[in-house]
Amino acid sequence: MKNVLRFAALVLVLTAFNSDLSAQGNCFLDSDGKYYNLDGTPCTNTVATAVPFLRIVADARSGAMGDVGIGLSADPNAMHFNASKLVLAEEDLAVSATYTPWLRSLGLNDVYLAYLTGYKKLDDLQALGFGLRYFSLGSIQFTDVNGEPLVTGRPNEFEVALAYSRKLSDNFTAGLTGKFIYSNLAAGQQLDGGDVIEAGIAGAADVSFTYQKDLSSSSLEDSELTIGLALTNIGSKITYTRNIDRDFLPANFGMGAAWVMAFDDFNTLTIAADVNKLMVPTPCQGPDCATDTRNQQSPVSAMFSSFSDAPEGFSEEIKEFVYSVGLEYWYDQQFAVRAGYFNEHIQKGGRKYLTLGMGLKYNIFGLNFSYLVPTTNQRNPLDNTLRFSLLFDFGAFEPGS
Template identity: 30%
Template sequence: MKLRWFFVATLIVNQSFAQPDINLTGSESNLLEYSAAFLDINTNSRLGGFGEVGTVTSPFYKNAGVYQNPALISNNGQFAGINAFYEPWLKNIVSDVNLYGISGFYAADSSNALAINFTYFNLGEINYTDNNGYYIGTDKSYEYFIKLAYSRSFNKSISAGIALKFFKSKIASALIDVNTIHSISFDFGLSYQHQYNLNNKSFLNTNAGLALTNLGPRISYVEGEKDFIPQKLSLGLFINPDIYIHKNFRFNIELGYQAEKYLVPTPPAYDFDGNITNGYDPDISSLKALYQSFYDAPGGFDEEINEIKHKFGSEFRLSFLDYGYIAFRHGRHLEHETKGNRNYQTFGYGIGLYGFMLDYMKIKAENDSPLHGTWILTAGYSFNLDKSHLRF
């Protein structure tokens, strides 16, 4: 029961259990606080194996825009597809917490595309007892969102996208009264892609992308307290040599980098009377946080730089015509020690045949990290609408 409540409490205010009561300098651990952290969890095996880089992608993967950057959806030509995933979450801490969901996209032409994504976060059950220890009932905790996205390509290189999320968060608690949350958030994205000819049969695909995700109002789990949701800015760069090696085979090397910064207030430094001595008042609107978050850290510019997370991804893929492929992936997630110290590697594998895809990824972190061993399995089907056969 105590472990369950500790786990639930960290979901109500992300990372709050590690936050010092009084921040004396910007060099000390000074974690950002936000709620509804499930909005920011990666749920796609391919992106996960690729270091969770998803603001940019290659032309080969048609569903990448469903997740982090809606601008990528309309770069598909006339494609459609569907994906389903399953992810046990923090299985080293709790055994009955998991995420699962389904998504789909449809690009009727090369300029316009739509996508939908449903994700459900099962947080397990809490058993209630009376003062004598007798069982009196059970309550469930869960969260979910439904995301609707639209993307438009203005030419072969530039595209933009927007997405709307409806989400609900119900956290069961035997210790305090917790409000059930119903709210919305928005995603915006831009993408620039260009293909260079290396020779008559080989190409170099490049992509630069920007995404603003989870922009929305503050929410309140506990009366009198308002929390931010994980508003975030992501910038990505991508390069992909697509090499002809045989009339039936192509070899691809994909390399990606993504920088991320949460657009929420940095907790200021306080004196022992609770007065702010350095930094800015964090009790502001979510709109003001979009720009104040760039200069409000009590540690100044150095602390602002420390708030940037770095993600690196690589993939090696061998394709056989448009019939199938096999892929191997590796990624790195780097976060400063004063901002959470969530540093880990990701490994992933993928196989596709006649439009069917199966992808798997796993996180390797220090053994005492709750993320160590987390894995995702994704199955999907994608087909080309402007061909007589339904393949990649």
């Protein structure tokens, strides 16, 4: 049974995330200009891409705050959200390691995401960051068309990232990240048409900016506002065969803000919010899809057109934005309690969940936990899963720390 579940997960990665495939074939256009299923419910039109593991939030701190992170105070996991924050980090050197079980609620124990990140501040104006993301689908028994076993494979994907962050002024920073992406889901296996599956390889870049400003308040000991903008996973397309048709990476537009309020030396509260949107073509709907060429666009062209290509127009484009909000309370910068909420429109995937978590910090060592609670009947790969992150702030070893 577990092998069947693993195979289903692999098929999901190989097909459901292919932007050429969609479930809109049974939808019809009504007189109001919108598409509906045959039962009269709004037609689902999910935006999908290849290598979706690049968008998984691994950091347990952000995972406990509704997946916000673009404007949060800088730590090594800024590599995923907004690398321009790295130069604003308090410590000169830090490393984080995260382990996220995947599909644990289905009884799979060897499907997981591991994430290792870190940074080093070169001086007060610049910093370097690195990231290694590894996603394992466990062990899968491949079979032929007759169901006879062939070989046992271990599908996996990884990303290697290097970032440079620099202060452009006292309040404004910029960051640039380069990425190498490798996706080996079923290399060496043969499709029904005779094509041999290969490992997919792609390159991408992130561009990010941060504005940080101290706010004056008579009722607060300290107050700070951080606003971030991040364009992530901008790069080449990817394919798993020699077919000329390639799939888009999950290029993403993200904007976020965080307001930190220090009430006194012991109590600090952060309120954060993020807005994200995939910058890839919206799947076509209607009778003209057979001749639609939007998936043949270049990645850069698709980024711009993705804000105006939804079949139902502007009202559908708004539905493609995903919203996250989160709260974080620290006591004496040693104990944290966190909560958040993630919301995605029902026609664009319908993911809605509450997140909870806590954090502990002592000297150079930090430990974060998060737990996800779905608020709909839709299953989530992180259902009933506790994930955790380890954080090491080596700057605490410095004299005077």
